[in-house]
Amino acid sequence: GEDVEQSLFLSVREGDSSVINCTYTDSSSTYLYWYKQEPGAGLQLLTYIFSNMDMKQDQRLTVLLNKKDKHLSLRIADTQTGDSAIYFCAESIGYSTLTFGKGTMLLVSP
Amino acid sequence: EAGVVQSPRYKIIEKKQPVAFWCNPISGHNTLYWYRQNLGQGPELLIRYENEEAVDDSQLPKDRFSAERLKGVDSTLKIQPAELGDSAVYLCASSAGDNSYEQYFGPGTRLTVT
Numbered sequence: 001g002e003d004v005e006q007s008l009f010l011s012v013r014e015g016d017s018s019v020i021n022c023t024y025t026d027s028s029s030t031y032l033y034w035y036k037q038e039p040g041a042g043l044q045l046l047t048y049i050f051s052n053m054d055m056k057q058d059q060r061l062t063v064l065l066n067k068k069d070k071h072l073s074l075r076i077a078d079t080q081t082g083d084s085a086i087y088f089c090a091e092s093i094g095y096s097t098l099t100f101g102k103g104t105m106l107l108v109s110p
Numbered sequence: 111e112a113g114v115v116q117s118p119r120y121k122i123i124e125k126k127q128p129v130a131f132w133c134n135p136i137s138g139h140n141t142l143y144w145y146r147q148n149l150g151q152g153p154e155l156l157i158r159y160e161n162e163e164a165v166d167d168s169q170l171p172k173d174r175f176s177a178e179r180l181k182g183v184d185s186t187l188k189i190q191p192a193e194l195g196d197s198a199v200y201l202c203a204s205s206a207g208d209n210s211y212e213q214y215f216g217p218g219t220r221l222t223v224t
Contacts, residue, residue: 004152031211042114042201042215043153088152097143097166098213100152 004101006089011107018076020104022089025070029091032065033098034074037086046074046087076106084108112136114216116202122222128190131219134183135204142179143203143213144187153201159185192223 003025012018024032030051035043049056049063049072056063062075076083086103115134123129135142140161145153156175158166161182170177174193179185189196199218205211 035215040217040220042217043203045212045214048211090152092211097155097158098153100154102150102152 004089004091004099006087006101006104008102009105009107011109012079014079014081014108014110016079018074018079018083018106018108020074020076020087020089020106022072022074022101023070024072024089024091026091026093026099027067027070028093031092032063032072033088033090033092034061034063035088035090035100037088037103039085043088079106079108081108081110114202114204114214116200116216116219118219119217120220120222122224123192125194125223126191128188129192129221130186130188131200131202131221133185133187133202133216135185135202136206136214138206139204139214140182140207141205142185143205144177144185145201145203145215147199147201147218149198156187156200189221192221194223197221197223 005023033048034046036046037043047058049065060077064073086105088103089101090098092098117132142159144156147153157170157177159179177187199220201218203213203215205213
């Protein structure tokens with residue numbers, strides 16, 4: 001079955017890099033996603049990576065995928081206080097439903 | 111361009127009462143999803159529509175939950191009767207047919223059942 005695991009909490013100082021990790025179990029996953037959720041808001045799609053890619057970079061965000069270990073990470077460079085939120089990892093098979101992890105709360109202190 | 115619109119944003123009801131949530135997806139998106147997000151958890155799919163057709167409703171508790179998307183645009187999710195365990199955030203998302211790996215979420219409806 002599908003299962004996505006994330007660490008629950010990460011605390012960093014402003015200006016540092018943040019790395020949020022995720023593991024998944026379904027080797028059939030086609031796409032892997034990172035969403036951001038701020039308090040009282042819906043989920044914002046940050047970035048996604050196709051399973052045949054190893055890395056994707058988008059401005060301050062870098063996604064690394066290790067398909068052999070079924071490990072996904074999101075690196076945020078120069079983390080700002082506005083990056084404080086809950087970050088969800090998700091997987092899908094083809095164009096089907098997303099399966100989410102429980103989310104990682106990122107706290108950025110000044 | 112407007113994003114996914116949901117209403118109401120908040121709803122408080124007593125148990126055994128009915129409740130309905132409304133969603134208007136991004137214009138042109140033919141795939142619509144309803145998710146439920148319990149406190150401290152990630153969203154879990156309730157139902158997925160392709161145009162008017164519910165193509166995945168396997169996780170929808172059909173004894174009390176129902177949904178419709180009559181004209182393939184906006185959608186309504188209903189709970190009747192509500193139970194205490196239904197307290198959660200109900201999220202609607204949509205995606206376009208040709209890029210349906212990108213799902214865009216609305217702000218959600220926070221339901222509290224007392």
